[in-house]
Amino acid sequence: MPDITPDVVSHLANLSRIALTDDEITRLTGELEQIVESVAKVSAVATPDVPATSHPIPLGTVTREDVVGVTLTTEEALSGAPASEAGQFKVASILGEEQ
Template identity: 70%
Template sequence: MSEITPDVVTHLAQLARIALTPDEIQTLTGELGAIVDNVAKVSEVATPDVPATSHPIPLSNVFRDDVPGVTLTTEEALAGAPEHDGSRFIVSAILGEEQ
């Protein structure tokens, strides 16, 4: 049986700054006790020869290598821009605040 008592739940609630009613304390005492008991049962059967699994299906990274490729020159990038100053795009203010 677990060591979760109403006093333990009250103490944890105070540490977490959670206001609990006496009914909530009783309910949580039972629920947290059940959780601790179940974790203990799993710990009993989890032996060193059984590998831990965090996911039932093996996962692998599906991303490609990040290899730099051919990029646009400044002139090519600005060629289709409605407005530019030769090295940057010019964008008008959208909120009516000119800078």
């Protein structure tokens, strides 16, 4: 396991083009060291016989059946529209065309 030193943190910050103060480098050195240790612990127990999971609790399908219901007619949908044309809502152009 590689050691996380202030020099390593400084080098990574430089590669990432992130300006860090000495206090930030010191704080991040400890935090990154702890992250690396935690990943090493997980890697040690993640053997091939342990299946990968994306969620700790198995999830079932949470969708409902797609059932066609009562819908509005075109006239009903457009009845409250300020403007309509050819069975569609009419809106102001926004792609550079002048009115």
